[in-house]
Amino acid sequence: MECKTSRVYGKLPSRSQLFSTGRQAISCGVSETAIRVDALEKYFPPTRSGWRAFLQPFEKPTIAALAGISFEVRPGEAVALLGANGAGKSTLLRILATLLLPTRGFAQIAGHDAALDPRGVRRQLGYHAGSDLGFYARLTARANLEFFGRLNHLSNRTITERIARLGEQFRLKEALDRQVRTLSSGTIQRLSLARALLHQPPVLLLDEPTRSLDAIGAAEFRRFLKTDILAGGDTSLLFASHTLLEVELLADRILVMDAGRIVACDTLNILKRNTGASSLEDVFLRLTGRGSNFHDAESRE
Amino acid sequence: MMRTLSEMWAFFWRDLCIARTYRTVFVLEAIEALFGVAMFYYVARFVDSPQLQHALPQGGGYFAFSLVGFVFLDYLNAAMDTFDRSLEEARDSGTLEHLLVTQTSLPVILAGSAAYPFAVTTLRIAIYIGWGAALFGFPLHQANWIGVAAVLIATLLAFTGLGILSASYLLLFKRGNPAKWFLLGVSGVASGMLFPLSVLPDWLQLLARGNPVTYALEAMRAALLGGDGFAAVWKPLVVLLLFAAALLPASVTVFAWALRRTKSTGTLSHR
Numbered sequence: 379m380e381c382k383t384s385r386v387y388g389k390l391p392s393r394s395q396l397f398s399t400g401r402q403a404i405s406c407g408v409s410e411t412a413i414r415v416d417a418l419e420k421y422f423p424p425t426r427s428g429w430r431a432f433l434q435p436f437e438k439p440t441i442a443a444l445a446g447i448s449f450e451v452r453p454g455e456a457v458a459l460l461g462a463n464g465a466g467k468s469t470l471l472r473i474l475a476t477l478l479l480p481t482r483g484f485a486q487i488a489g490h491d492a493a494l495d496p497r498g499v500r501r502q503l504g505y506h507a508g509s510d511l512g513f514y515a516r517l518t519a520r521a522n523l524e525f526f527g528r529l530n531h532l533s534n535r536t537i538t539e540r541i542a543r544l545g546e547q548f549r550l551k552e553a554l555d556r557q558v559r560t561l562s563s564g565t566i567q568r569l570s571l572a573r574a575l576l577h578q579p580p581v582l583l584l585d586e587p588t589r590s591l592d593a594i595g596a597a598e599f600r601r602f603l604k605t606d607i608l609a610g611g612d613t614s615l616l617f618a619s620h621t622l623l624e625v626e627l628l629a630d631r632i633l634v635m636d637a638g639r640i641v642a643c644d645t646l647n648i649l650k651r652n653t654g655a656s657s658l659e660d661v662f663l664r665l666t667g668r669g670s671n672f673h674d675a676e677s678r679e
Numbered sequence: 680m681m682r683t684l685s686e687m688w689a690f691f692w693r694d695l696c697i698a699r700t701y702r703t704v705f706v707l708e709a710i711e712a713l714f715g716v717a718m719f720y721y722v723a724r725f726v727d728s729p730q731l732q733h734a735l736p737q738g739g740g741y742f743a744f745s746l747v748g749f750v751f752l753d754y755l756n757a758a759m760d761t762f763d764r765s766l767e768e769a770r771d772s773g774t775l776e777h778l779l780v781t782q783t784s785l786p787v788i789l790a791g792s793a794a795y796p797f798a799v800t801t802l803r804i805a806i807y808i809g810w811g812a813a814l815f816g817f818p819l820h821q822a823n824w825i826g827v828a829a830v831l832i833a834t835l836l837a838f839t840g841l842g843i844l845s846a847s848y849l850l851l852f853k854r855g856n857p858a859k860w861f862l863l864g865v866s867g868v869a870s871g872m873l874f875p876l877s878v879l880p881d882w883l884q885l886l887a888r889g890n891p892v893t894y895a896l897e898a899m900r901a902a903l904l905g906g907d908g909f910a911a912v913w914k915p916l917v918v919l920l921l922f923a924a925a926l927l928p929a930s931v932t933v934f935a936w937a938l939r940r941t942k943s944t945g946t947l948s949h950r
Contacts, residue, residue, distance in 0.1 A: 422945055469945075475780050479943045497782065505780045511773025514693065516700040521693070528689035529781035531682060557700070573777070 412581050412614035413451035413474065417483035420444040420469050420638075443469040445638040446483065453580070454611035458625040459618040460662055461635035467618035468508075470635075471583045474616070475505040487581050504574035508586035508618075510566040515559035519550060519569050522558060523576060530577040537576070544572040547602050549595070563590040571599065575607070582607070584617035588624060600627055622658045632658070636666045686783050690791025691798070698795070712806045713814075719746050720815040735875060743818055746811050747900050748872035750804045751834075755866060755892055757800035758838030759859035762846035765792035776948055785938065786931050789843060797835055808903075818904060826902030826912040833919040834895040840926025841891075847930070847937040853950060866892040891922040 421440035444466045451457045459467040472478040473485050476496035484491055490498030513522045520541060527537035545551045548568040553561055561569070567590040574582060587603075588596035604627065607613050619625050625632060626646060634642040634649075642649055642665050646658060655661040698704070723742035735744050769775035769792075778788055811817030845858040866872060869879065869887035876884050876893070887893045898915035905911045941947045 420945075475776075477776050477779060477942060477947060478945055479939065497784065500780055500782050503780070505777075507773075507776065509773060512777045514697060514772065514774065516697050517693065521696055525689055525693050526777065526781060529686060529778070529783040531782055 410452055411450045411486070412453045412455070412488060413449075413457075413616055414486040415450070415470070415474075415483070416448050416485075417446050418444050418448070418470070418473065418480050418485055419446050419482040420466075420473060420478065421481045442638045444473075444480070447635075447638070447640045448483075449633060449640060449643055451614050451616055453614055454608070455630050456608050456615040456617070456628050458629035458632045459616065459635060460622075460625055460632055460658075461618075462666065462668075464637075465635040466638040467635055468585055469638075471505075471585050471616070471618060474499075475503060475583055476500060502579060503581045503583055504577065504579035506570050506574040506582075506584045506587055508584070508589050510563040510570070510590055512570060513558040513566065516557055518555050518557055519561065519565075520554040522569070523554075523573060526573050527576050532577055540576055540578075541572075544575060547606065548572050549598070564592055564595055567591055568595060568599070580613055582613055582615045582617070584615065586618055586620065588619070588621060596621070596624070600624055603628060622662075626658055632661075634662060634665045641665045683787055686787050687791045687794055690788075691794045694795030698799075708803060709806055712803065713810050715749070716746065716807055716810040716815060719749060720811075742811070742815065743904055744875075744900070745873050746807065746817060747903060748896060750807045751892065751896055751899060752863075752866070752872055753807075754800055754804060754834065754895075755838060756859075756863065757796055758835070758842045759845050759856065759862060760842070761793045761796040762789065762842040763849050763856055763859075764796075766846050766849055770948060770950060773948070779938075779947075785935060789846075789931065789934065790839075793839060793842065797839075801831060821904060823902045823905075823909075823912065826909060827899070829916060830895065830898040830902050830912065830919070833898070833916050833923060834891075836923035837891045837895065837919045837926060840923060840930040843930035843934050844926070847934045850934070850937040850941055853946075862890075862892070866890060869893070871896050891919060894918040894922070 420443045422443055423440055447466075447470070449457075459470065461467050469478065470485075473480050474487060474492055476492050476499050479493055484493065486492065487499045488502040490502065492499050513519075514525070517525070523541050523544075524537050527540070532540070541554065545554050548571060550565065550568055550572060553565050553569070558566060558569070567588075571584075571587060574584070588599055591599060603615070608615060608628070615628070617628070629646070631643060631645055632649060633640055642652070642661075644652070646661075649658075649661045649665075650656065653661050653664045655664055720742050723740060723745060727741050731741055735741065766775070769778060779785075783791075808817060808819070812819045841858060841862060845856050848858060849856065865886065869876075869883050870890050870892040871887065872892070876887050879887065894915040898912050898919060901911035901915070938947075941949075
């Protein structure tokens with residue numbers, strides 16, 4: 379696995395420059411790709427060009443949520459996004475899920491461009507937003523799953539079979555015939571994960587998948603992901619998490635983000651060796667430049 | 680085709696299942712319709728005269744004329760509200776983003792979201808007319824039912840375009856519905872809803888001729904009250920279909936652009 383640091387541009391590059399001359403930040407190059415992100419930038423509000431820039435010359439300056447990141451995820455690989463709040467993890471996942479358009483650069487899933495071929499991308503992915511919203515509160519959990527299953531072109535028989543299986547795997551059997559408004563946050567979170575997996579997508583994008591789960595639920599979910607989803611080698615996983623244990627357990631590689639940039643991208647062992655750290659927490663603090671402040675504060679305490 | 684129908688059915692079934700959890704709404708709306716019809720009946724008894732009946736296009740009583748106008752206002756209201764309400768509900772419940780990451784296309788999501796509300800509004804119109812016929816002598820014996828069905832479908836197609844345009848505005852600006860305000864406001868005066876167009880000044884009559892509601896009302900009254908077969912229905916029906924042919928693709932294009940814009944600004948789920 380090769381990771382290289384590329385040139386940093388003085389000003390924002392054009393799309394043609396992005397593909398011919400170099401990339402910002404760090405690129406993790408792999409041959410076959412399930413997910414490919416190349417020089418991806420996202421600004422809020424979006425930067426304007428041409429006549430729009432002329433018409434609104436005094437518009438407020440934009441903030442870079444993603445400042446030209448590049449990486450790839452191989453089929454069957456699990457990659458964790460690790461970063462502080464506001465590092466750009468959710469923005470990246472939302473671009474890959476076709477819910478946001480990038481400002482520059484491109485993001486591909488299984489060869490489909492997220493901006494140009496969103497339907498092609500959506501055929502390949504399961505997305506979990508990490509929130510306990512996103513369901514019809516007055517419908518039962520089963521009716522919700524059936525609805526989203528039909529919109530993902532599953533037959534009634536397949537939907538029934540998979541709901542039964544996922545119901546067992548996610549401890550949802552009791553909850554399936556209850557209205558979603560009567561379920562706890564943790565149960566809705568498990569339901570949301572079941573929805574993301576219902577159509578057995580080859581690429582899974584999970585944004586803080588165990589955020590609302592209790593310790594048992596989170597452990598079971600991690601075990602399920604590891605043994606039932608990832609062990610088969612057919613599903614690629616890109617997930618954002620603040621739970622370091624989860625990252626260590628699931629991720630083949632860890633992508634550390636800070637202020638919209640990738641500051642490192644490698645296996646845990648290599649990251650530890652390169653930073654001279656003894657734990658993932660230490661790796662993260664050192665790579666994001668918070669290590670010394672943090673340890674100073676800790677020693678003062 | 681079968682896949683699209685299956686997706687549409689999924690939306691319809693979803694909305695039907697949600698509606699079933701509000702058990703008393705249907706009964707209350709049926710009772711409300713009864714009082715609404717009674718109100719028009721007694722207003723008509725108060726204002727009806729041979730001169731007025733002569734001035735009305737189908738020559739019948741004012742009760743039948745105004746009741747058709749009123750229920751069509753309901754239809755227009757539903758068309759303008761359906762997409763907005765679906766969008767707002769999806770945004771508030773957080774389901775909008777999950778709908779947009781499914782494999783279902785945007786036009787089907789839009790059409791599917793409108794299927795149940797339009798069906799319910801059509802049923803509500805039937806209840807209004809039914810109460811009118813059963814209790815207050817609304818003349819159904821001359822109705823051309825095939826014409827009524829054709830007018831309803833053409834009206835639905837024409838008004839759907841307006842509803843989608845209105846939802847595009849909501850997607851971009853998050854609040855308000857100026858198209859609804861404008862169209863309902865204009866239609867109250869310039870469409871022949873509660874009085875014939877002939878009583879309006881020339882410039883308002885001209886405005887009414889640019890309003891699809893005018894043609895929907897003309898066609899529906901001709902089909903429901905006129906009993907003249909397709910002869911009296913086809914002209915306004917063709918105009919309605921022309922409105923639909925122009926508005927539907929334009930509105931879906933505008934909505935897709937608005938959606939792309941919100942994906943660019945990152946405000947898709949903002950309220």
